[in-house]
Amino acid sequence: MTGHDVVVPGGHVYHVVLSVPKSDGTLGDGTWRELVEQAVEHMGFGPDADGAGGCRWVAVHHGQSIEGNDHVHLLVNLVRGDGTIADLYRDFPRWRAWCLAVEERLGLTRTSPLGAGRKSTSRAELERATTAGTDRQRLTQLVAEAASAANGEAGFLARLDRGGVLYKPHVSGGRLAGYTVALAPEDGHGELLWFGGSTLRRDLSLPRLRARWDEPSPSSHDFVLRLWNKEAANPVGEPSLHNSWREVERVLARAETAIGEEIGDDPDRWSYIVGDTAELVVVLARFDPEPHNLHRVADHLARAAQLERHQRRRRPLQPGIALPLLVGAARVAATCKSPTPVVLAAVLLLVLKVIDILLAVADRHRIRRQHGLRGSARQQLDTARAALAGHPVVSSQLDLDNTRTADWREARQAPTAQTDTAQRPTAPVANRLDQRPAVYGSPASTPRGRSR
Secondary structure, eight states: OTTOOOOOTTOSEEEEEEEEOGGGOOOOHHHHHHHHHHHHHHTTOSOOTTSOOOOOEEEEEEEEOTTSOEEEEEEEESBOTTSOBOOOTTHHHHHHHHHHHHHHHHTOOOOOOTTSSOOOOOHHHHHHOBTTBOHHHHHHHHHHHHHHHOSSHHHHHHHHHHTTOEEEEEEETTEEEEEEEEOOOTTSOSOOOOEEHHHHOGGGSHHHHHHHSOOOOHHHHHHHHHHHTTOSOOSOOOOOOOBOHHHHHHHHHHHHHHHHHHHTTOHHHHHHHHHHHHHHHHHHHTTOSSTHHHHHHHHHHHHHHOOOTTOOOOOOSSOTTHHHHHHHHHHHHHTBOOOOHHHHHHHHHHHHHHHHHHHHHHTOHHHHHHHOOOHHHHHHHHHHHHHHHTSHHHHHHHHHHHHHHHHHHHHHTOSSOOOOGGGSOOOOHHHHTTOOOSOOSOOOOOOOOOOO
16 A cells, blocks of 8 residues: 555455345435445444544445346445554444344335344355346245145155255264255356255254154154165155145135234244244245245245344244144145136235234234344334235235225215115125235335445
């Protein structure tokens, strides 16, 4: 550096990318300039109280990435004007605190606090990213769908095979302790990117998955390991599409009735029910011609179900009624034929009702104050609700129900009495579902700071 004989380990240029997802649109040059200036001040790169010693920096607004994310690149010279070096101690947590504050202030999609969500996307993944999303995102969807539809380890592996997912076991102390998955490059070339189940999402780790199923007994451990290594024929064949969507609706209606009563003030059970609802949505996304909407809903539900890194969620000693019903609904749906748009809308409206109940429970003063339900979990559930209400088939049905509700109320207030019961207007479906407004909360996404 000219004028300063300073050596900075790792280099004196600090590079950060700030971005918002496609769903947030573009923020514009003015907003980005204001945000960057605030970030520089927040991170301590600005001048001292006397106006001297600030870091030189430059920001470039690149616009939208290949995935539609509006973003800027910030480059900072870590050698300050007075020759000292900027303090980078715990820079990432400081970036996270700033991002969360910006999300709240601008109404962007909330991300979970540090340690509560999924790991960030690596440079290797970004280089392989396409408009279909990164390998991590696609794998999360495929693995979550396989886990939700399966009722055991063999069924899980069979569904991974059908989804084109490569997998290999992780053995520790002679026991199967975990697994990694990958997608083959589309062009058949390039290095495989392997991900552990827990790095996709913490609830996709092998111990968490086995908690849903019957964990293999010692006598069957060797056989299960051979299945993972593809040294034995998988006894689970192609699923027969024998179930009906009417059964899915019936099971969901029963679950809806039980959820509010069963949760009470138990945040652990609340989190499990939110997580199982996410898995059901993952399965339903397979039947959607444009599944990205439901994948977004499932993603926010899964984040709402996550706990802080230092917390542990106790599995309910008594499963109750709602949890088995939600799991059962996902497995029944996985063996149904493709539904018509009307049938899909009916099922999604029931899911919307389940989310409404979970929101009502989260708003209970007692469960939030005494049991520490994360505020960000409530925000993620809010965003999931808004995204589902905005789904084309759901919003169309909600609009239709709104019209029917207005007609029904108008007919009831009419001065002329109706004696013919066959001609009396019937209450629309939305009335019976205690309909909420079509948009709840603020759908959006948040800037994510990343250091070098």
